[in-house]
Amino acid sequence: MKEKNKRSSKKNLVLRILAIILLIVGLILVFNGPIQNYFVKQNQTTTLKKLTKSQIEKNKNKKGMFDFSKVQDMDIAKVTKSRVKNTANAIGAIAIPKVKLYLPIMLGLSDDSLSTGGGTMRADQVMGKGNYPLAGHYMTSKGILFSPLEDTKIGQKVYLTDLKKVYVYKIYMKRIVDPTAVWLVNNTKNNIVTLITCADGGINRWAIRGNLIQTKKATTKNLSVFKLK
DSSP states (O other), rough: OOHHHHHHHHHHHHHHHHHHHHHHHHHHHHHHHHHHHHHHHHHHHHHHHTTOHHHHHHHHHHHOOGGGOOOOOOOHHHHHHHHHHOOEEEEEEEEGGTTTTTEEESSSSSSSHTSEEEEOOOTTTBBBBEEEOOOOOOOOTTSBBBBGGGGGGGGGEEEEEOOSEEEEEEEEEEEEEEEEEHHHHHHOOSOOOEEEEEEGGGGEEEEEEEEEEEEEOOOOOGGGGOOOO
């Protein structure tokens, strides 16, 4: 009788452990999206708040990853790694106030970079000169990474800064393009900004372009548009 009770107790213990494991897995699945979005939001906000001129100059000299074919879908593991290690390299900031987009500009297209802000797409691109392309993940949660690009309109202003100067662009193009539209990354004679993110569930891409209309020295007043503090 005692042996039977022991076996029954062990069986109940195993069932309880399995129930707890299933509960934990269920909670992770339910809250995976919100947790990921929270970490991404923290990544982009913290990086913006810590942005300095010296940091930007140091990061500009680092080696970035510019192979777009290696860009993978974002998941909570990549976001958590970026949050913990903080290895992404910020080289500026971008703001589109009309759609509440405020992000750091990151060097290259690594997982850490794209889990934090908009990534540069060419090793030779220079802010304010020629084509300055940036790519970013589209998130279903509005206001995170490049998801606000979907709401932009022709005529709205895009602001870039390296904390030395502020570059003001005016959007003249917004269209959905095929993922193979590599011409968007090529340099141009005209000074423009190109912003790219996913569209149609990742099948296509949103492409937004703006002409440079003003360049001015960075001051406390005009840097306030980026919400750095």
